[in-house]
Amino acid sequence: xxxxxxxxxxxxxxxxxxxxxxxxxxxxxxxxxxxxxxxxxxxxxxxxxxxxxxxxxxxxxxxxxxxxxxxxxxxxxxxxxxxxxxxxxxxxxxxxxxxxxxxxxxxxxxxxxxxxxxxxxxxxxxxxxxxxxxxxxxxxxxxxxxxxxxxxxxxxxxxxxxxxxxxxxxxxxxxxxxxxxxxxxxxxxxxxxxxxxxxxxxxxxxxxxxxxxxxxxxxxxxxxxxxxxxxxxxxxxxxxxxxxxxxxxxxxxxxxxxxxxxxxxxxxxxxxxxxxxxxxxxxxxxxxxxxxxxxxxxxxxxxxxxxxxxxxxxxxxxxxxxxxxxxxxxxxxxxxxxxxxxxxxxxxxxxxxxxxxxxxxxxxxxxxxxxxxxxxxxxxxxxxxxxxxxxxxxxxxxxxxxxxxxxxxxxxxxxxxxxxxxxxxxxxxxxxxxxxxxxxxxxxxx
Numbered sequence: 349x350x351x352x353x354x355x356x357x358x359x360x361x362x363x364x365x366x367x368x369x370x371x372x373x374x375x376x377x378x379x380x381x382x383x384x385x386x387x388x389x390x391x392x393x394x395x396x397x398x399x400x401x402x403x404x405x406x407x408x409x410x411x412x413x414x415x416x417x418x419x420x421x422x423x424x425x426x427x428x429x430x431x432x433x434x435x436x437x438x439x440x441x442x443x444x445x446x447x448x449x450x451x452x453x454x455x456x457x458x459x460x461x462x463x464x465x466x467x468x469x470x471x472x473x474x475x476x477x478x479x480x481x482x483x484x485x486x487x488x489x490x491x492x493x494x495x496x497x498x499x500x501x502x503x504x505x506x507x508x509x510x511x512x513x514x515x516x517x518x519x520x521x522x523x524x525x526x527x528x529x530x531x532x533x534x535x536x537x538x539x540x541x542x543x544x545x546x547x548x549x550x551x552x553x554x555x556x557x558x559x560x561x562x563x564x565x566x567x568x569x570x571x572x573x574x575x576x577x578x579x580x581x582x583x584x585x586x587x588x589x590x591x592x593x594x595x596x597x598x599x600x601x602x603x604x605x606x607x608x609x610x611x612x613x614x615x616x617x618x619x620x621x622x623x624x625x626x627x628x629x630x631x632x633x634x635x636x637x638x639x640x641x642x643x644x645x646x647x648x649x650x651x652x653x654x655x656x657x658x659x660x661x662x663x664x665x666x667x668x669x670x671x672x673x674x675x676x677x678x679x680x681x682x683x684x685x686x687x688x689x690x691x692x693x694x695x696x697x698x699x700x701x702x703x704x705x706x707x708x709x710x711x712x713x714x715x716x717x718x719x720x721x722x723x724x725x726x727x728x729x730x731x732x733x734x735x736x737x738x739x740x741x742x743x744x745x746x747x748x749x750x751x752x753x754x755x756x757x758x759x760x761x762x763x764x765x766x767x768x769x770x771x772x773x774x775x776x777x778x779x780x781x782x783x784x785x786x787x788x789x790x791x792x793x794x
Contacts, residue, residue, distance in 0.1 A: 512645040701786070
């Protein structure tokens with residue numbers, strides 16, 4: 349756009365920037381080089397450069413107002429005398445705005461005269477707009493915790509989530525984020541639930557939606573213990589987790605779909621909200637799982653563990669990256685399994701699946717033990733009583749040692765790794781080691 353005070357000579361020295369490429373018509377010869385005239389025609393100064401007549405002068409105003417003196421114009425960069433090969437090599441730098449002022453003016457002057465270079469410059473300029481750093485569309489899994497930490501640091505929650513319920517809160521939120529990210533068809537992807545019974549591994553085929561139905565049905569036991577609605581209805585509290593799951597699947601009018609996500613998420617939110625408002629005494633409330641029971645604080649930790657395990661099953665089925673829980677939450681899950689091992693070992697002994705006790709001691713006294721060393725995130729040291737669940741594990745009475753990675757130990761407890769295949773560092777009494785590894789696998793269930 350020109351003004352009344354523009355100097356024609358100054359305009360003639362202005363850089364010639366090529367305009368947009370015109371669309372080729374149906375009969376254009378696309379193999380011939382571009383015509384330089386189409387770049388000239390697109391310039392507002394085309395008549396001045398390529399025409400015969402001078403640039404039209406703007407009419408003088410009838411009364412010219414007194415204007416302040418214009419600032420001194422910057423010195424115009426001189427054109428460089430460069431060969432065509434050098435100018436062509438500068439096109440990439442020109443498109444990236446990486447040329448010096450003299451080089452920029454020289455290249456732009458050349459583009460008004462050389463059609464091949466002008467065409468190449470247009471392509472390079474369009475390509476520059478596509479250049480950007482690759483970005484991962486997946487949210488940082490730690491983003492939620494950082495945002496909450498920042499918010500709570502400014503204004504602590506009036507009713508905070510109890511520390512013992514935090515693993516369940518975190519794992520349900522992580523699974524929900526995964527479910528939000530998958531497509532409609534992936535809800536029907538096949539998933540094989542695995543666990544360990546007696547001396548062998550068993551499995552059950554379902555779908556991603558079926559897994560969420562399983563979690564909903566078993567979480568209903570926790571809901572019922574708090575006086576909340578049970579998704580299976582009244583009178584189903586005596587069913588085992590596997591029986592509840594089968595009953596829920598059979599009661600569905602059709603195979604579950606993604607619509608199962610909302611009732612499952614509403615249930616998990618309700619559980620967290622209820623225990624947060626209930627106060628300290630609720631942590632010791634008993635939750636019955638058919639043939640065994642746990643206090644509520646351990647029950648929610650067990651539900652967090654199962655939520656992570658099945659989220660990992662879903663992630664593997666839909667090829668989705670999924671990380672283990674945080675170190676502190678993983679430590680709590682491993683600690684729960686270690687505390688349940690003596691009773692699991694006693695149950696297997698009653699079934700004739702483990703060696704008989706060797707040194708019975710009075711309840712609460714230290715007895716023969718296995719040193720369980722867990723490495724990595726969530727790791728630590730535990731001493732498992734071997735002869736009686738009422739005995740006290742003791743480093744002074746350790747007869748064997750097993751060293752394992754934390755995630756691998758959890759996979760063993762989930763029944764995803766056969767005990768005989770567990771990659772564990774072993775030392776000491778081989779019979780005790782075998783009994784403890786099989787007892788760890790027996791903690792798994794559907």
